[in-house]
């Protein structure tokens with residue numbers, strides 16, 4: 336055990352690993368911009384910063400709903416469950432309604448088309464049943480759910496194209512067929528999709544409609560234009576509905592997982608993430624290092640008692656800002672309890688974790704917030720650091736690191752102690 340030397344560099348610890356990229360996704364919703372300074376720490380609790388256009392777009396949640404690039408693995412898993420259940424319901428609806436129309440075809444279609452179309456409908460029915468099975472084979476996997484959603488949209492689109500080709504030369508009116516692309520675009524609106532996902536699926540449907548209009552020689556007619564107009568309008572409304580759903584999901588998710596004062600993850604989420612991480616770590620042959628920091632503000636009660644709780648809150652926000660700035664965006668940062676914080680550093684060895692802890696300690700020492708009376712309020716932190724050992728349970732690691740933190744407090748505070 337040792338109190339480490341102060342690290343002069345201000346760059347975050349940077350060792351690579353597979354788990355680091357996983358953790359990056361876990362926390363991506365909370366990425367701050369890195370700023371380097373020491374001195375007065377502004378009271379930014381949300382973890383959002385930036386300027387100009389980027390900031391405006393962030394405020395409009397454009398980046399949140401544009402693609403899933405900034406979504407955590409956990410949020411993606413939650414969203415995939417929404418998509419999976421809706422794909423289940425819709426594939427059952429299609430499986431029921433596809434063969435149900437066969438009697439209507441017998442009334443409306445000419446005899447030479449009947450058997451072929453009935454066969455297409457049975458194939459669509461079988462496709463939907465198979466999709467139902469595939470859709471439930473993997474849970475909490477966004478790629479898989481999006482794949483199944485694409486199949487859900489593609490199967491009726493292929494059925495529509497094949498039927499249209501079959502019925503191209505017949506004189507019967509296409510009752511029960513021509514609305515299919517419009518129905519599919521409308522169906523998109525029940526899913527919480529990003530703009531890119533919905534545009535890709537909607538674009539595919541518009542292309543299908545145009546392809547069929549072209550082959551039935553209606554693309555450049557008034558009817559063709561009317562179809563395009565209608566499907567584009569429906570797609571815009573579907574995109575709007577997608578955005579509303581995705582935005583609401585993100586908000587609910589953030590409320591359930593974040594500490595409102597600092598914007599960091601809450602303790603429950605951190606424990607879950609850490610459990611997942613260690614399970615994966617213990618079962619894999621590659622074992623990149625994983626370290627944990629436990630950080631506690633020193634004599635925080637005194638700050639509250641002297642300057643009031645609002646100033647205490649400012650210190651908590653400033654401290655979390657320092658953590659965000661001194662650690663990598665792939666690290667898992669948590670407000671663990673009142674004035675206690677924790678950080679999981681995947682892909683970082685003990686030496687580098689100690690350096691990172693030392694950077695935070697030093698930044699705190701050099702920083703201050705201002706009280707209501709405009710007095711500078713300084714603060715310091717004590718830190719315990721430990722690295723996950725082979726076959727070690729997560730609780731054992733946390734217990735070890737907590738003991739180091741306790742030792743740092745006992746031996747005078749404003750210290751980093753590593754657990755061996």
Ligand SMILES: Nc1nc2c(ncn2[C@@H]2O[C@H](COP(=O)(O)OP(=O)(O)OP(=O)(O)O)[C@@H](O)[C@H]2O)c(=O)[nH]1
Nearest residue numbers: 631632633634635636637639644647648673674744
């Ligand atoms: N302002 C503010 N204070 C909080 C919050 N959560 C916990 N606290 C306060 O944090 C203080 C923690 O005090 P202690 O546990 O005695 O620890 P300490 O004064 O930091 O002493 P050491 O940890 O031993 O250095 C208590 O006064 C709590 O009321 C919060 O969200 N805002």
